[in-house]
Amino acid sequence: MIFEAIKFACQAHEGHFRKGTNIPYISHLTNVMKILLEYGYDEEVAVAGLLHDTVEDTPVTIEQVEAKFGAKVAHLVKGATEPSKLNHREGEEEAPWKERKSHTIDYVGREQDEAILALALADKLDNIRAIARDYRRVGDAIWDRFNAPYEQQNWYYYSLAEAFLSRQEEFGEEYRTLTEEFSEAVREMFP
Structure with missing residues (x-):
């Protein structure tokens, strides 16, 4: 498959x-x-x-x-x-960045399916790794690629890390280790 x-x-x-x-x-x-x-x-x-x-x-x-x-x-x-x-329709305007990201953070705090949370973690871990890699190469110019500047990205990734970490005791070792790796990557990118 x-x-x-x-x-x-x-x-x-x-x-x-x-x-x-x-x-x-x-x-x-x-x-x-x-x-x-x-x-x-x-x-x-x-x-x-x-x-x-x-x-x-x-x-x-x-x-x-x-x-x-x-x-x-x-x-x-x-x-x-x-x-x-x-349910997005062609030509329909997307919700604002902060609204979409706030929803994601809230969702992580409520979701009961470990596999969905692990999937979200793996996605965000790869994203933060790519941002960090490119930041080392191009510096602050990287923020021009995104719909939100450094400060908002910092808020988003730290809020996500906190939300994922708050769920550690509910799930298995794989999830706990993955949350630690994500949190460490966030701290490295946004010291």
Whole structure:
């Protein structure tokens, strides 16, 4: 199923690149999958990691994900998708950045499914690693790539780290270790 998901994600994200780079977006998706597998999550969670942005960023629907990869994968992808993007209509304006990010932080504090939280963690861990890597290369110019400046990114990532850490006692060792790694990456990027 993983190799089918890689092909599916490659087709869905064809022509997409990481913000401000010439790096194909599929690299982020395979990194998320890799993180999930490294932390012991199963194949369906890894496949959801590969597909977590397809509904948000491509014409693919959650129904198509379910038809091809099953109910569990679709449930996980849906859990990783901003609600406004699940039913987004062409030409409809996106919610403001701060509103979307506040929703994500609140969601992390409420979500009961460890696999959905692990998927969100793997996604954010790869994002913060990419930001840190590019920051070392281009400095403060990196913030021009994003919809929010340094101060707001700092707030977002620290708030996320706090929300993920607050859930540590509810889940297994894999989740706890993943939250620690994410929190450490946030502290390194935003000292």
